[in-house]
Amino acid sequence: MSEEKFDFTIDNLGPCTIQSPIALSRNHGDYTANYVRDDSYVINNINVIDKSKPVVLDSSNLMEEAGPREKIYFDPTHAKAGICTCGGLCPGLNDVIRAIVRCLNTRYGVKTIKGYQFGFRGFFADSGYEPIELDRYLIDEIHKIGGTYLGTSRGGGTRVEEIVDCLERDGINMLFIIGGDGTQRGSYDIACEVEKRGMKCAVVGVPKTVDNDLMFMDRSFGFETAVQRAKETVAAVHMEAASQINGIGLVKLMGREAGFIAAAAALSSHETNFCLIPEVPFEMEGENGFLACLERRLAKRGHAVIVVSEGAGQDLLNATNATDASGNKKLADIGVFLKSQIEKYFKEKNIEINLKYIDPSYQVRASVTTASDSVYCERLGNNAVHAAMAGKTKMVIGLVHDQFVHLPIKAVTAHRNAVDPEGNFWRDTLDATGQPMLMVNDLEKAREKMAAAVAGAKSKPSEQKAAKK
16 A cells, blocks of 8 residues: 655745844854754655655755744734634643743733633633733742643634634734644634635644654653653652562553553653553453463562553443544443453452552643753744744644654644554564463454454544544
């Protein structure tokens, strides 16, 4: 099957004719920070499989480099900006808000910045939430606390006309939307409605998903903080398990369709013995099933630590078929299921165990960022402002090959990223845990499940919705 191609061309509101108020240099070698040119790109596919084939240098492989332009589209003295945060909490939301406001205020001199409260609901008159007038003094300390200063909620992204009505009433020229893939699909619809009405308003997204499942990007903000907090939880539960007779520590972490947090926590902790993720199926019963593997581990070492993603093993549970306000499928609780199955299994075998179960999800989501994530959020926010001031729209800011780039919303939301069961990241995770490659009894059936799981994670959102009906 041929590799899917994407168009990384970025939409612009029009030609940039206004000199930027940021005094930078266009010359290299003068020890002065430089502007970024619109013809500066980052290559997406850098893997070489066949040396005889030339490197593709067109819009299907070239991503526009992010950063301040010498000429901008909006006059900062007249520009008005809006910001909102949508979806679940994630470490770094306040850091991004702060960076956007400070860059608008101090670097460009934009005076009017409205913070719309509680996600898309802040745009609806019937919600009764008035926007907050933001400036650099008001938000200067918010990065020191978790959560989001503007509040958040799920849903509302389908009421596009009402949202654009609000933008029109408030005279907003640039809208910064911080949220996950569902939120960014709403951002695209908003940008299309803005274009349809002939409004000059840039819509720029800062993609947020603690699960790290966004296409093309090295990582999403908050991910490193989530792994750090998860590592601390694993360390605590390991001490509990190692101090008990046949102690078992069970930790459930975020990861609806992708096991990046669980795998990274297992790698970083060096104390995880089993890592269960959505991309790799497992069976509970049988000689090669998870429970038998756990029993052998206890017999050998006297304790075990299990880390499981919230979306793992859903084929073993009764599906609810319910969805939340964002349209996400409500998952059955794999953590509670594993706990009950483990206790039942060892009770029937008359083997004493001491099991401790921890679900730190909400504590992790509300955390203050680590230093690395804080730096990342600051740079994401700054680059979002530079893009909007230059009239870029229908796009998000992302980190690709350690370079900040502009990415079209349509490309980023086409699929979800997932852990490759045959890739080196998962291979290294298996090396760290020492668990079997597959805890299944029917290898062929497991391979079919694995292929279906990865295909499902990477399917288009529209295909996912169709499959649910």
